[in-house]
Structure formats: C-alpha cells, structure tokens
C-alpha cells in the first residue's frame with residue numbers, strides 16, 4: 001500500500017515535468033493522477049511486473065510512463081506508448097523527453113511486437129466493434145509468451161453511472177480534437193466473453209472509486225502452453 005501523503009507527493013513529482021508542456025498538460029496530469037483511482041491501483045497491486053516490456057495503447061500524454069518512472073517501480077525493461085493525437089504525443093515528449101517511448105500511431109494498424117504487459121485505459125470505445133476485436137486479437141498474439149492485459153472500460157450495463165461516464169468522455173474527446181465521437185461500448189460481461197474467447201483468464205475490479213463513473217478494470221492473463 002502507498003499511504004495518502006506518499007501518493008500525493010508522487011502525484012506532484014509526476015505531474016511537475018508537464019509544466020514544460022504548458023498549463024493544460026500540467027493541470028490535466030495532476031487532476032487525473034489525483035482523482036482517477038486506476039493509476040494508484042496499478043501501482044499498489046503490482047499489476048505490471050518488474051522487468052516487463054510494456055505496451056500502452058492510446059497512451060494520451062504518457063501519464064502511465066511518467067508515473068512508473070517517478071515511482072521507480074516496477075522497473076520496466078521497455079515502455080512503448082502509442083497515441084493517435086499529435087498534441088498528446090507532443091505534450092508527452094515536452095514533459096518527459098523525446099525518448100520517453102510515446103510515439104504517434106493508430107493502434108488499429110501499428111505493429112505491437114512482443115511484450116509482457118499491455119495497458120489499455122479508456123481507449124477501445126473510440127473504435128468500432130470489429131476494430132476492437134482485431135486489436136484484442138493482436139494483443140493476444142503480442143502476449144504469446146505469457147503476460148497480462150490491463151483493460152479499463154466503461155460498463156455499458158451500468159445504467160446512469162455509465163451514461164455519466166459516456167457524457168464526460170464525449171466532452172473530453174471533443175475538447176481533445178476528436179470531433180463529435182460516436183463511442184462503441186459493451187457491458188463488462190461482453191468484454192469478459194471476448195477476452196475468454198481469446199483464451200485469457202479474466203478478473204474484474206470496479207475502478208471508479210471516488211468518481212460518479214461506471215469504470216471496470218479487467219485483468220486478463222494469458223499463460224503460454226507448457227514448454228513454450
């Protein structure tokens with residue numbers, strides 16, 4: 001566990017470099033790391049193993065990379081973030097340096113390579129169901145040697161909290177230059193079924209604590225066949 005004071009210091013230290021990318025980038029980093037429970041949860045529960053090669057799909061301005069680097073744990077073998085929007089990539093590089101691992105690209109077409117952990121936080125609903133399924137199939141292949149997919153989604157079966165999440169997401173997407181986005185959402189049961197069909201074993205955890213949203217983290221593990 002990380003106590004509240006230590007986490008508050010970690011958030012300040014992680015967000016400070018974003019001042020170099022402008023006031024918006026800094027305030028966004030600070031607010032998101034403070035209020036969104038997923039970042040602290042990943043750290044506290046050691047969900048990304050030491051020595052992992054990490055692929056962060058739809059990495060935004062690189063908050064996960066920044067947090068892990070500042071925390072100093074887990075120690076990663078490699079970090080690669082792929083982000084569609086050029087301004088987010090620019091903010092990541094201004095804050096964290098040109099070698100921070102965040103690159104411009106579309107996860108519907110970029111090669112994923114071989115990794116140990118894939119993180120997808122609040123991204124898949126930006127693309128249609130066929131593209132989502134294709135990304136998940138390619139993620140599964142990139143984890144062929146075993147590993148973990150950490151996928152956060154809004155639960156489309158959750159009623160009002162889901163509609164609140166969806167409204168906030170659309171507003172944020174509009175502000176970030178995505179235009180009037182039509183989101184493609186599923187219930188957690190449907191996400192679980194899609195992952196299990198790919199041979200992942202799945203655990204779910206509510207991931208909205210302290211917010212009015214309906215977010216859930218799916219922790220999907222794939223074990224390679226014996227002798228792999």
Ligand SMILES: C[S@@+](CC[C@H](N)C(=O)[O-])C[C@H]1O[C@@H](n2cnc3c(N)ncnc32)[C@H](O)[C@@H]1O
Nearest residue numbers: 058059060083084085105106107121122123126
């Ligand atoms: C809600 S933000 C989450 C950002 C980051 N995962 C985080 O938690 O801070 C969703 C991100 O996914 C990116 N995105 C959406 N579709 C994408 C695609 N096809 N390829 C790469 N990034 C994409 C968006 O540009 C946006 O930065």
